[in-house]
Amino acid sequence: MDDHDNPSGVEGKGEGGAIDSVPLVYRPGHKLRQASQAIVDRKKLSEVYAGRESALQVNSEGAEGRQRHDPSLHEGAPPNLFTGPSFRNPRERYRMDGHKLMYHLDRVLAWQNGERIAPIHIDMGLTKFCNTACIYCYAVVQNMSRGTMIARDALLGFIRDCGAIGVRSVGFIGDGEPTLNPALYDATVLAGQVGVDTGMATNGLALDMSRAEELLENMSFIRFNLSAGTAKGFTRVHQSAGQNFDLLKEKIGELVQRKRRGGHSCTIGLQMVLIPECFSEILAEAELGAKLGVDYLVIKQCADSEYKELGVDYGDYGQAQELLRQAEAMSTPDYLVQVKWSKINAATETNLYRNGIRKYDICYGTPFLSQISGNGRVYPCGPFYNKERFFMGDIHTQSFKEIVQGDHYWSVHRDIAESVDVHKDCAIGCRQDYINKFLWDLKMPPEHVNFI
Numbered sequence: 230m231d232d233h234d235n236p237s238g239v240e241g242k243g244e245g246g247a248i249d250s251v252p253l254v255y256r257p258g259h260k261l262r263q264a265s266q267a268i269v270d271r272k273k274l275s276e277v278y279a280g281r282e283s284a285l286q287v288n289s290e291g292a293e294g295r296q297r298h299d300p301s302l303h304e305g306a307p308p309n310l311f312t313g314p315s316f317r318n319p320r321e322r323y324r325m326d327g328h329k330l331m332y333h334l335d336r337v338l339a340w341q342n343g344e345r346i347a348p349i350h351i352d353m354g355l356t357k358f359c360n361t362a363c364i365y366c367y368a369v370v371q372n373m374s375r376g377t378m379i380a381r382d383a384l385l386g387f388i389r390d391c392g393a394i395g396v397r398s399v400g401f402i403g404d405g406e407p408t409l410n411p412a413l414y415d416a417t418v419l420a421g422q423v424g425v426d427t428g429m430a431t432n433g434l435a436l437d438m439s440r441a442e443e444l445l446e447n448m449s450f451i452r453f454n455l456s457a458g459t460a461k462g463f464t465r466v467h468q469s470a471g472q473n474f475d476l477l478k479e480k481i482g483e484l485v486q487r488k489r490r491g492g493h494s495c496t497i498g499l500q501m502v503l504i505p506e507c508f509s510e511i512l513a514e515a516e517l518g519a520k521l522g523v524d525y526l527v528i529k530q531c532a533d534s535e536y537k538e539l540g541v542d543y544g545d546y547g548q549a550q551e552l553l554r555q556a557e558a559m560s561t562p563d564y565l566v567q568v569k570w571s572k573i574n575a576a577t578e579t580n581l582y583r584n585g586i587r588k589y590d591i592c593y594g595t596p597f598l599s600q601i602s603g604n605g606r607v608y609p610c611g612p613f614y615n616k617e618r619f620f621m622g623d624i625h626t627q628s629f630k631e632i633v634q635g636d637h638y639w640s641v642h643r644d645i646a647e648s649v650d651v652h653k654d655c656a657i658g659c660r661q662d663y664i665n666k667f668l669w670d671l672k673m674p675p676e677h678v679n680f681i
Contacts, residue, residue, distance in 0.1 A: 315423040326569045328663035349396040354403020354603030355410035362468040368404040381412035392423025392628035402430040405603040421447035450496040458513025486521040498525040515556040525565040530572040589669035594661030
């Protein structure tokens with residue numbers, strides 16, 4: 230290469246040392262470019278690559294697709310040859326660590342326009358009591374009361390209202406055990422008839438197997454709250470008799486078999502609430518989930534109250550990192566083990582976040598995701614249960630449609646937006662946390678939004 234071809238005499242070195250020099254050429258180009266501009270001579274670049282291993286070769290061992298540049302197939306090819314995919318991300322079957330509000334932009338737009346909207350989703354308890362005493366239970370700070378449950382007529386009326394006003398899903402995920410309310414099964418069937426998706430989180434011990442088919446036919450998912458993979462761990466964490474562990478395994482296994490025989494789409498999963506007392510159970514439960522044939526095991530953080538009444542120390546989760554990675558490695562195409570890393574890793578966030586400082590200043594999420602206690606009382610979120618200031622109505626005395634369309638319901642949402650300090654009044658990683666980040670960005674756009 231003469232000085233005219235390489236006026237700057239620049240020597241280059243490619244990634245990994247595969248290129249010792251880059252051929253340059255003098256080319257003025259645009260009239261505003263400086264006359265001494267030297268650019269890569271791509272005609273000669275192939276000569277540099279000839280006979281050499283490409284500096285851009287991708288090691289694709291264990292990845293889907295193929296190597297981006299294979300010298301044996303593309304002898305002398307320049308580095309920007311497009312040879313197809315080197316990797317493909319698997320489809321995300323479940324999104325357990327995040328939100329799905331972007332799939333409901335019609336409701337978001339209505340909210341932005343100041344319209345009164347129905348919740349997209351509602352978490353609700355069906356009872357205020359339980360048949361186990363899990364040592365991580367958040368419901369114990371919500372005034373549990375034995376025997377209290379939502380009456381059948383009120384529950385069915387609520388489901389009809391949900392269908393009428395456009396609620397899209399209801400999770401029987403609340404302060405008490407849902408299977409202790411016998412109206413659960415009729416409510417699930419009715420929800421299917423009026424176009425409302427349902428799912429359930431249960432300890433499974435009181436599941437009526439004679440009506441399990443109705444749940445499989447109408448529910449989107451059934452998730453078993455199980456935070457142990459052995460009978461000994463089950464007794465320690467759930468404070469339930471060891472034989473109940475065997476009973477639960479039997480019911481889950483039978484449910485999986487019925488799902489397969491009936492061709493039902495209902496997802497069956499396990500959920501482990503991670504606390505130090507069950508770190509030693511992580512791998513055992515991951516193995517158990519595979520043996521039972523469930524669709525997934527999700528491992529989540531233990532949610533504490535804003536007053537830290539359960540004493541959760543998120544710093545403890547660092548001790549379980551390697552075990553959690555080993556558990557996720559047990560995933561197969563038919564069985565997913567997923568850790569909710571973003572919330573479990575809260576301890577690795579800044580001191581500000583660990584101390585409660587959010588990435589938004591206002592809770593906008595409550596109109597989209599509402600919650601109902603197992604006694605039928607409606608609140609904007611679970612941590613506000615029993616706080617009369619935020620009580621919105623009772624489905625025993627009012628229709629849910631009347632509650633949602635009433636002035637008081639919207640005055641509570643306004644009170645939250647104007648008066649609640651999310652940085653000190655709310656617990657870390659609350660139920661609305663993910664959607665609040667999304668809604669905050671919509672409400673507080675930066676300048677130059679067209680430069681996407």
